[in-house]
Amino acid sequence: MGAFSPTAINVLRSSSVVEPKRHQKCLVNFIPDTKFFHSLRGRAYKVSSWANAPMNSIQVRSVGLWWIRRDLRIVDNEALTGACRQADALLPVYCFDPRDIQPRRAAPEGLGIPKLGPLRCRFLLEGLADVRREICKLQAASAAAVPAGVHPAAAPAGALAAEPVDGASSGATAAAATRKGESRETSNCKSGEGPAGSPVGCGNSSGGSSSGGNSSGNGGGLVIRFGLPEVVLPDLLTQVAAHNLKLRHVCLHHHLDLLEESAMLEREVAGALRAWGARTGVRVSVHTYWDRTLYHPDDLPYHLYEKASKAITPSPWMTEPEKTSGDKAAGGSQSWALPPNADRTRFRSIPPIMTNFRKATQTAASVRPSIPAPTFLPPLPAPFEPAAEHTGVAAAVAVLTGRGSSLAGRPDGEDQAGQVDGEGAGAGAGAGEESLPLSVGTRHVGHEDRGALGEVPRTVFEVYDAVCARDALHRLEELVGLDYSRLLAPLDPDAPPALHDPRTAFPFHAGHDRAIQRLRYYVWGHPEGRQASGGPSALGADGRDVCSTGSTGSQAAMGFLPPPSLLYFTNTRAQAAGVDNSTKLSPFVALGCITPRRIHEEVESVRGAAAVAWGSPGGRDASGAGAGVACDRARGVAAQQNHAVSTAACNRVPDPGECDWLAMHLCIRDFFIFTVLKEGEAVLDERGIVGRPVGWRRDREAFSRWARGTTGLPFVDANMRELAATGWMSNRGRQNVASLLTKDLGLDWRWGAELFESLLLDCDVAVNYCNWCYFAGIGNDPRNRHFKTVTQGIKYDEDAVLSAAWLPELSRLPPLLRHQPWTMTEAEAKLYGVVLGRDYPEPMVDPADHIAQLTGTGKRKTKSAKPCT
Numbered sequence: 001m002g003a004f005s006p007t008a009i010n011v012l013r014s015s016s017v018v019e020p021k022r023h024q025k026c027l028v029n030f031i032p033d034t035k036f037f038h039s040l041r042g043r044a045y046k047v048s049s050w051a052n053a054p055m056n057s058i059q060v061r062s063v064g065l066w067w068i069r070r071d072l073r074i075v076d077n078e079a080l081t082g083a084c085r086q087a088d089a090l091l092p093v094y095c096f097d098p099r100d101i102q103p104r105r106a107a108p109e110g111l112g113i114p115k116l117g118p119l120r121c122r123f124l125l126e127g128l129a130d131v132r133r134e135i136c137k138l139q140a141a142s143a144a145a146v147p148a149g150v151h152p153a154a155a156p157a158g159a160l161a162a163e164p165v166d167g168a169s170s171g172a173t174a175a176a177a178t179r180k181g182e183s184r185e186t187s188n189c190k191s192g193e194g195p196a197g198s199p200v201g202c203g204n205s206s207g208g209s210s211s212g213g214n215s216s217g218n219g220g221g222l223v224i225r226f227g228l229p230e231v232v233l234p235d236l237l238t239q240v241a242a243h244n245l246k247l248r249h250v251c252l253h254h255h256l257d258l259l260e261e262s263a264m265l266e267r268e269v270a271g272a273l274r275a276w277g278a279r280t281g282v283r284v285s286v287h288t289y290w291d292r293t294l295y296h297p298d299d300l301p302y303h304l305y306e307k308a309s310k311a312i313t314p315s316p317w318m319t320e321p322e323k324t325s326g327d328k329a330a331g332g333s334q335s336w337a338l339p340p341n342a343d344r345t346r347f348r349s350i351p352p353i354m355t356n357f358r359k360a361t362q363t364a365a366s367v368r369p370s371i372p373a374p375t376f377l378p379p380l381p382a383p384f385e386p387a388a389e390h391t392g393v394a395a396a397v398a399v400l401t402g403r404g405s406s407l408a409g410r411p412d413g414e415d416q417a418g419q420v421d422g423e424g425a426g427a428g429a430g431a432g433e434e435s436l437p438l439s440v441g442t443r444h445v446g447h448e449d450r451g452a453l454g455e456v457p458r459t460v461f462e463v464y465d466a467v468c469a470r471d472a473l474h475r476l477e478e479l480v481g482l483d484y485s486r487l488l489a490p491l492d493p494d495a496p497p498a499l500h501d502p503r504t505a506f507p508f509h510a511g512h513d514r515a516i517q518r519l520r521y522y523v524w525g526h527p528e529g530r531q532a533s534g535g536p537s538a539l540g541a542d543g544r545d546v547c548s549t550g551s552t553g554s555q556a557a558m559g560f561l562p563p564p565s566l567l568y569f570t571n572t573r574a575q576a577a578g579v580d581n582s583t584k585l586s587p588f589v590a591l592g593c594i595t596p597r598r599i600h601e602e603v604e605s606v607r608g609a610a611a612v613a614w615g616s617p618g619g620r621d622a623s624g625a626g627a628g629v630a631c632d633r634a635r636g637v638a639a640q641q642n643h644a645v646s647t648a649a650c651n652r653v654p655d656p657g658e659c660d661w662l663a664m665h666l667c668i669r670d671f672f673i674f675t676v677l678k679e680g681e682a683v684l685d686e687r688g689i690v691g692r693p694v695g696w697r698r699d700r701e702a703f704s705r706w707a708r709g710t711t712g713l714p715f716v717d718a719n720m721r722e723l724a725a726t727g728w729m730s731n732r733g734r735q736n737v738a739s740l741l742t743k744d745l746g747l748d749w750r751w752g753a754e755l756f757e758s759l760l761l762d763c764d765v766a767v768n769y770c771n772w773c774y775f776a777g778i779g780n781d782p783r784n785r786h787f788k789t790v791t792q793g794i795k796y797d798e799d800a801v802l803s804a805a806w807l808p809e810l811s812r813l814p815p816l817l818r819h820q821p822w823t824m825t826e827a828e829a830k831l832y833g834v835v836l837g838r839d840y841p842e843p844m845v846d847p848a849d850h851i852a853q854l855t856g857t858g859k860r861k862t863k864s865a866k867p868c869t
């Protein structure tokens, strides 16, 4: 008798009593044959054979739909936590939206290159594979934690209790037991995780056969689709509704993005889901969250800004936004009618000068604490739950009916065929039970029709093909002179991640754990965050490790653990080369692998330890003492924070000032984002934030030399080639190449911004376009940012490490000549075998304009730290 006990079978049989209002759910599943009946309100329904109902699935009444955007993490994710809170099932969905990948502007006005270039696309695929793995682990752990006989959604974490398959308690037990079995199987993926952290048997990203999944990737995880979210999401819900006939409530949870283009998309998605709800009678609600900044928009000290910016006249772009009935952001204290990305008036008082913003904000606002990952994930709803064709419930159905376990359900939310009175079942979106349209179709859903989760594409080229962006990719390749198919190996979930270019300053792969590892390495000196690949920092002309403060693996093995790089942050951040000269956290932040507030938390805990070590919250006391004596205390504080501080790290406890320096940069990032919220699309406009017309040149040839790194100015060229090949460029490099493009070549700054947008691993449209506006002189910063690029190179890449790594044609030259090859004498040219104009281009602009008198090294004075005794 399969998994059902005789009692359960009796319950099943007796359940077919027709009582529409109270036992709708029973009607759906247990009326023996198709028949018409009338509800208490007089509506007539046709109900299909119960054998066709989706009996092998746990029927859910509410679904939390987590629309994953730039929040590829399960820790500190309010959208995920919200979606889990009151749902029987959780449906995490990621959409490759063609609009995020295709060009921002078509040629010839724009560059016609993909917004999402291949390097960041690859980083995104890694991030997706990582979050999928994390979800999968948590799903497995949640299923394993559910006691037999309890629907997983009824387990802790506040999920609403959901009923198991109607009346079939032992059936539910069987289902739960099956889930347990599955979870055991899938939880193997934890221990079986390969060296790359790749999933094994967890619905792996290749979609290949694995112990926990099937070929459609139904071993758990998230749904991955190509298409417009406003179309994809309702379609998925239609599938869910077809298999969950008791579905009453769908709650969409997502983080907000920036700019009007995103606000519009979010409105469209909410509208499409509400329309779907109106058609199907399922109540739809929408909850939005904000995670883009360190400080939450609700917490900013607007009153202080008002004071600071009394004299400011609004820019010509500042118009009142149309008031719409936006969704109130969930999560407590939202006191605004519109979400932040749709309400520019709210940010009117954000000071135009960054220092004013930073000082007021850091003085008066506090950072919200991060939130942990949910301890429990509701299961995926049918038909996306792990394959259950052979589960106890399905087997019992087959036995009872004498038929196979083929399924039927609502084939399509729009199909109201069973509603013979023609009354719109969904007329009352948000209506209660009575308006739920009952099962109508008799379409048999075979195995091949089960919801496939979808796979993480193995190559970036699959992504471009799927969204018709191959031509755009070719244009990019032509522009930068690279063939990305040679640079980017496919993602292999069963192998360690492909090696980066050994010259890269960003030798990291996406993922939350990797972001945390990097953060802890940087601020605490945790050795596991040290990367094997040293980047150009290891390539100093004299063999010296110029910027990196880390140790090699063998040094670590000998007990020489690295001091935290944070110790040197103020000194090294401005440097143009090196892995550890700066945190390298921006790509993780941009993709949402980690939040700025999580970084801030770690920095604050270091500050706690540092303040103790230095004997004062402000850092070193006047005598310069205070370090060594307090190392033990520092260790104690760190231990309380669950950090093992290495002896070497303890010997070099950072001055709290270093912590301030890092926190300040996170605040600078906020400034750009809030400026964009204030100024809106103006940051994308040719005339920029201040609305100033400038006659930008549109010389393709000149732009192409800049993009390929053949301007003849080695510091600029090395940076541009590094960007094209690795997706990374230091802040120093970005400033110099932007200055050359806008101030010396006078080329349209938006071309530069578009190329950066496509190539940067850390591209954030607000930060990128705002920075470009500033360099183009059309931001609202009064400073004229015109750089002497040759001098800058000598100052911030003293040993010409970058040119050595990226300009092989100059690598034979000594550092000073690598910075200024045009100064070679004939004898030197002969000696080194380099002819300007043949091996390396003549400078596009007069190099004399790029040389200033050097006034120092440009490096801050290194603070000495006393070792522990």
Ligand SMILES: Cc1cc2nc3c(=O)[nH]c(=O)nc-3n(C[C@H](O)[C@H](O)[C@H](O)COP(=O)(O)OP(=O)(O)OC[C@H]3O[C@@H](n4cnc5c(N)ncnc54)[C@H](O)[C@@H]3O)c2cc1C
Pocket: 573, 582, 583, 584, 585, 586, 587, 589, 590, 662, 665, 666, 668, 669, 670, 672, 729, 730, 731, 732, 734, 735, 738, 756, 760, 762, 763, 764, 765, 767, 768, 769, 771, 772, 775
């Ligand atoms: C023309 C131009 C374009 C830029 N485009 C981007 C972009 O698309 N995305 C992006 O994140 N940064 C951008 N930046 C800012 C800056 O270059 C990078 O944030 C920084 O280089 C990232 O390296 P890091 O993580 O090691 O930063 P660190 O120096 O270690 O700083 C820590 C964090 O502070 C923030 N931060 C530091 N400097 C800045 C800054 N100038 N502006 C904003 N945030 C900052 C970042 O989140 C960074 O991760 C741009 C700068 C310029 C000049």
